[in-house]
Amino acid sequence: MNTLSHTRLLLLLAVAGSSLAPAQAAKFKITNAPAPAVMLSIGNGPQVTEVTFKIKPAELGNGVPIRARPDVRIAVANRATPNNSRVAVLTVDSSIPLRNGAHTTPFTTISWISRNGIIPSGRYDGSTSQFQFSFGNSQEISDRHSFYYDNANVLEAGAYTGTVTYTLTMP
Amino acid sequence: MKNPCKQALIAAAVSLSVAIPQFAFAEATTVTGAGALSANARVDFQITIPGVLRFRVGSPAAAIDMITFAPTSANIGTGPISGTGGDLTGGKVTVDVLANAGGDVTISQDSNGLSLADGAGNTIPYTTIATASSQATLGAPALGTAGTTTVFATGNLVQESAEWTYTYANGASYPSGIYGGTVANNGRVTYTASSP
Numbered sequence: 001m002n003t004l005s006h007t008r009l010l011l012l013l014a015v016a017g018s019s020l021a022p023a024q025a026a027k028f029k030i031t032n033a034p035a036p037a038v039m040l041s042i043g044n045g046p047q048v049t050e051v052t053f054k055i056k057p058a059e060l061g062n063g064v065p066i067r068a069r070p071d072v073r074i075a076v077a078n079r080a081t082p083n084n085s086r087v088a089v090l091t092v093d094s095s096i097p098l099r100n101g102a103h104t105t106p107f108t109t110i111s112w113i114s115r116n117g118i119i120p121s122g123r124y125d126g127s128t129s130q131f132q133f134s135f136g137n138s139q140e141i142s143d144r145h146s147f148y149y150d151n152a153n154v155l156e157a158g159a160y161t162g163t164v165t166y167t168l169t170m171p
Numbered sequence: 172m173k174n175p176c177k178q179a180l181i182a183a184a185v186s187l188s189v190a191i192p193q194f195a196f197a198e199a200t201t202v203t204g205a206g207a208l209s210a211n212a213r214v215d216f217q218i219t220i221p222g223v224l225r226f227r228v229g230s231p232a233a234a235i236d237m238i239t240f241a242p243t244s245a246n247i248g249t250g251p252i253s254g255t256g257g258d259l260t261g262g263k264v265t266v267d268v269l270a271n272a273g274g275d276v277t278i279s280q281d282s283n284g285l286s287l288a289d290g291a292g293n294t295i296p297y298t299t300i301a302t303a304s305s306q307a308t309l310g311a312p313a314l315g316t317a318g319t320t321t322v323f324a325t326g327n328l329v330q331e332s333a334e335w336t337y338t339y340a341n342g343a344s345y346p347s348g349i350y351g352g353t354v355a356n357n358g359r360v361t362y363t364a365s366s367p
Contacts, residue, residue: 034203041199042212048198050215057221060271072214075199098216103326110216149218156327157222157271161215169209 036080036137038088040168043072048163053149061154065111068147074119075142076135078170083138088170090132094124098162105160109152112145119143124164137170222272226364228335229257229264235359237352238262240300240339248344251301254337263336266309273327274367279319280312282360287351295350297360299340306333314360329366 043049051068059066078088094107111123118141119133135141200210229236238254240262246252254262270276286294297315304311309331310320322329351358 036205036208037201037203038208038210039199039201040210040212042214043198048213048215050217053216053218055219055221057223060221060223061269068216078208098218100220105218107216147216154223154269154271154328154330155218155220156273157220160218160220163213163215165211165213167209167211169207171207 033081038168038170039077041075051147063152065148066151071144071146073144076168077140078137080137084136086137086170087134089134090168091129093128093165095128098160100158100160103156109150112147115144224366225269227267228362238337242341251338252341263334266333266335268322268331270329270366275324276322276329276364276366277319278364280360280362282314283317285357288356289348289350293346295345301338303336304333309333311335
């Protein structure tokens with residue numbers, strides 16, 4: 001290398017060093033395969049929601065259904081990969097009757113109306129595993145149910161209480 | 172200086188971690204893991220049944236029925252005759268009793284010792300009017316006496332219906348006239364149902 005060439009090379013390096021930032025690169029990797037999951041949320045408060053039917057004496061047993069308060073929001077979600085590879089099923093256990101001391105009344109006297117029709121309207125059948133609806137992963141679905149008591153019979157006075165348990169399963 | 176690429180990756184990681192929503196204002200259950208998954212949530216129900224005592228004799232609501240006995244001149248004092256009137260006609264009325272507060276129901280009436288009067292000093296005792304019930308479980312208290320009847324509860328519940336039919340004994344002759352028919356002439360009997 002002659003002196004001129006050597007000088008040009010140094011000059012070139014000097015120019016390059018003065019006008020360009022050091023080389024940088026970014027690597028991107030999104031691992032979107034979290035563990036499968038199901039989520040079930042029912043109600044409106046921080047604890048278990050209590051749905052209450054209040055009947056006026058003049059209305060007792062007249063066959064006109066009584067609407068409960070409050071309406072209940074039901075939200076479900078499931079997650080798995082790949083999408084639409086699994087199905088989640090929502091069922092409900094209403095097998096234990098409402099109780100007022102020694103007196104009982106079955107949950108079959110309670111029905112509900114779905115606001116959006118996603119989780120359909122229906123009536124408790126008193127079984128341990130009543131099908132509600134199913135959906136593929138990965139979705140988040142919610143609906144709101146208004147509950148009605150048949151009010152077709154006269155029961156012993158008092159407060160009848162009971163609990164239904166919803167179960168969301170993803171085999 | 173913060174690396175914008177690193178910040179973007181952190182943001183993406185955060186957004187993925189909340190892909191399954193959490194509901195802070197409901198009973199919510201989230202289950203994760205391999206294999207079959209199952210999550211439960213409950214709803215409590217309460218039905219409040221008020222205590223009631225319903226009692227009906229005759230026409231519904233506030234209507235008061237008139238039962239009329241009108242023996243003809245040919246059959247005065249010749250034996251029992253049927254009445255007319257009542258919501259079921261023929262001197263017959265509907266009777267319903269419903270109680271759910273616990274215990275039996277007692278039915279009484281206020282004609283003990285009384286007689287129907289004609290306003291002219293003549294009377295016919297209430298004991299001459301018999302009441303027959305179509306249901307043994309809902310008997311009628313005897314008019315003109317202190318008698319009562321009891322409707323027994325089943326499981327703290329009383330729910331009975333019957334037809335009561337009134338008959339005038341017509342075993343004696345009384346002076347001509349209209350007896351009862353008004354409150355002033357003791358023409359009204361009030362029944363009372365009571366439960367503990």
